[in-house]
Amino acid sequence: MDKNKIIELKGIFKEYNGEQVLKGIDLDIHDKEFVTFLGPSGCGKTTTLRIIGGFVTPDSGDVLFNGRRVNDVPPYKRAVNTVFQKYALFPHLNVYENVAFGLRLKKEKESVIAAKVAEMLDLVNLRGFEKRSVSLLSGGQQQRVAIARALCNEPKVLLLDEPLGALDLQLRKEMQIELKKIQQRLEITFIYVTHDQEEALTMSDTVVVMNGGVIQQIGTPQDIYNEPVNAFVAKFIGESNILPGIMHEDYKVEFAGDNFECVDKGFRHLEPVDVVIRPEDITICPPSDKVINGLVESVLFKGVHYEIMVRAYSDLWKIHSTKAPEVGSVVGIDFTPEDIHIMRKMESSEDYAALEHLNEQRAGTGEEAGTVE
Amino acid sequence: MRKLTNRIYIGLVFLFLYIPIFVLIANSFNASKSRTVWTGFTFDWYVKLFHNETILGSLLNTLIIALVASVAATLLGTLAAIGIYNMKKVTRTIVMNISYLPIINPEIVTGVSLMLLFVAMKIELGYVTLILAHITFCVPYVILNVLPKLRQMDRNLYEAALDLGCTPTLAFRKVVIPEIMPGIMTGFLMSITYSIDDFVISYFTHGATSQTLPITIFSMTRRKVSPEVNALSAILFVVILAIMIIMNVSEMRKLPEDQRRRAAKAAKKGGRA
Structure with a gap:
């Protein structure tokens, strides 16, 4: 490990009312890292965050802070602070008192508190709002107060539970950039929970994709997007065409009724696989024998590009292009070997054994699986 | 038109x-x-009223009992509401219904059964029994007012307080109590009102020396309605009206615009059905 681990989760299991919410979470989080838990609702990402915050005790497994086990340490003794989804500002206190709350508990001198609160309000661009009632602030402003309040305690790790979920798109984009800036300036660890894949890709150093209480993939945003380990990740991160295929040998795969050259290896002979091709990686060309030919079924204008649906045999391809072919015309579907991503087939997205196997293999090829770099 | x-x-x-x-x-x-x-x-009746020892004595009784019973009921009721709030769903429903029962129960039944209980337990009817009885019928009203406030409260508030370094007790004092304070206050004021107002239950649980105002008035009217009673009733009405106006005005002044609307809503909910 070149960087020091600040939080380690080891074999975390958690059950609610007979439902297994977390099924063995193993995760290392490093100092000064921006980590995002990404997944659909009910995937266990918030529960994982609450376990780190100390609001939920895992049924089994260990939570370590700087190598020390903290399973039984209550939230008020942990060096983490949380920005809650609905802000959870104290309505009976004004902006200043909300931000000063943690410092007052530490019995700091008034002059120290005033200086710190001013610094924090400066950080979140809310100078001059000290005396305002929090219930009179807009959603974005409340969000900023919540961040200032959590940061005022100088936590080693800041937990953020879908903090931008209630904001409109424009504001959300601004806050994403601002949060990233704050994290870099303060040089602390951010653990961020979201179901918005774009948000995760924009802000994170490391993305942890979760589904069904299991970590599906851990990696940089580029890794996650370009090299999804399974169909779930590919589908959840961006759009993709997922086609059934058969691996004939290294660098040779059969799908959509043809053989293709690819860049993947290490599969069994004739192993069934999932083939993922991103819609934006496909080029539309004149129909020919060298490519897959298909009939244009629909063209949808999406702003930056057109979304074109092309039917070729039984497969329906989604293609993103800035040029729109005519509906009903025949076109060629072209892509390079690098655009083909081969993934081991899984019984279901929750097939833990398959994922394990895949992780082992990735570990074997020099990449570290199950850990965050 | x-x-x-x-x-x-x-x-x-x-x-x-x-x-x-x-x-x-x-x-x-x-x-x-x-x-x-x-x-x-x-103004004769007013002058006579203030020289009537019986009436003044029972007025004092009423106020003391109302105050003691309301404070006790508010404490008990608030704690009960917090307990009920944290229960599991099934238990909560059962306990809530049990605690609302005294409200639906005819007062005369409550009064008679309390009296029977006190007699059976050999507690002499008097101040103690009156206060106990008044606490009994006030507690549900406090629960009824505090519980909605707890439900409205963002559960994360308590967690946020813990997160920022509060122990559970401190979080409760610094965050939960201020949040549900309006409910507690409404519960307290309603308790006072009901306690002053109550006749039936007090009738069965009072002793010879511990008459409350309604009982005194009742026994006075049984003989012949003295105009002193009119004077007393008029004073009570004016005092209550004044308190109400002062409370509303101060609330309006204190609260900023958006909370004013909320307060108006809460007041509506808090009113007697």
């Missing part, structure tokens, strides 16, 4: 509601003991 009929209708409703009180107030200034003939204006 429509507006006019609306106004007349509202006027009639208010007239219907308030005429008895105005008749009473008018009568309290009537020089004649008769309730039907107006013979002249006088």
Whole structure:
């Protein structure tokens, strides 16, 4: 490990009312890292965050802070602070008192508190709002107060539970950039929970994709997007065409009724696989024998590009292009070997054994699986 | 046209509601003991009232009992509400229904059963039994007012307090209590009102030396309605009206615009059904 681990989760299991919410979470989080838990609702990402915050005790497994086990340490003794989804500002206190709350508990001198609160309000661009009632602030402003309040305690790790979920798109984009800036300036660890894949890709150093209480993939945003380990990740991160295929040998795969050259290896002979091709990686060309030919079924204008649906045999391809072919015309579907991503087939997205196997293999090829770099 | 009929209708409703009180107030200034003939204006009944030891004694009783019972009921009721709030769903439903039962239960049943209980336990009827009885029927009203406040509260508030370094007790004091304070206050004021108001239950649980005002008035009217009672009732009405106005005005001044609307809503909910 070149960087020091600040939080380690080891074999975390958690059950609610007979439902297994977390099924063995193993995760290392490093100092000064921006980590995002990404997944659909009910995937266990918030529960994982609450376990780190100390609001939920895992049924089994260990939570370590700087190598020390903290399973039984209550939230008020942990060096983490949380920005809650609905802000959870104290309505009976004004902006200043909300931000000063943690410092007052530490019995700091008034002059120290005033200086710190001013610094924090400066950080979140809310100078001059000290005396305002929090219930009179807009959603974005409340969000900023919540961040200032959590940061005022100088936590080693800041937990953020879908903090931008209630904001409109424009504001959300601004806050994403601002949060990233704050994290870099303060040089602390951010653990961020979201179901918005774009948000995760924009802000994170490391993305942890979760589904069904299991970590599906851990990696940089580029890794996650370009090299999804399974169909779930590919589908959840961006759009993709997922086609059934058969691996004939290294660098040779059969799908959509043809053989293709690819860049993947290490599969069994004739192993069934999932083939993922991103819609934006496909080029539309004149129909020919060298490519897959298909009939244009629909063209949808999406702003930056057109979304074109092309039917070729039984497969329906989604293609993103800035040029729109005519509906009903025949076109060629072209892509390079690098655009083909081969993934081991899984019984279901929750097939833990398959994922394990895949992780082992990735570990074997020099990449570290199950850990965050 | 429509507006006019609306106004007349509202006027009639208010007239219907308030005429008895105005008749009473008018009568309290009537020089004649008769309730039907107006013979002249006088303050005599008010003067006599303040020299009537029985009435003043029972007024003091009423106030002491109301205060003690309300404080106790507010404490008990608030704690109960927090307990109920944190229960599992099934238990919560059961416990809530049990605690609401005294409200639906006919007062006379509550009164008689309390009396039987006190007699069976050999507690002498008097101050203690009155206070206990009043606590009993006030607690549900406090629960009824505090529980919705707890439900409205963002559960994360408590966690946020823990997160920022509060121990559970401190988080409760610094965050939960201020949040549910309006409910606690409403519960307390309602308890006071009901306690002062109560006749039936007090009737069965009071002793010879611990008469409350309603009981005294009742026993006075049984013989003949003394105009002193009119004077007393008029004073009570005016005092209550004044308290209400002061409370509302101070609330309005204190709260910023958006909370004013919320307070208005809460007040509506808190009113007696």
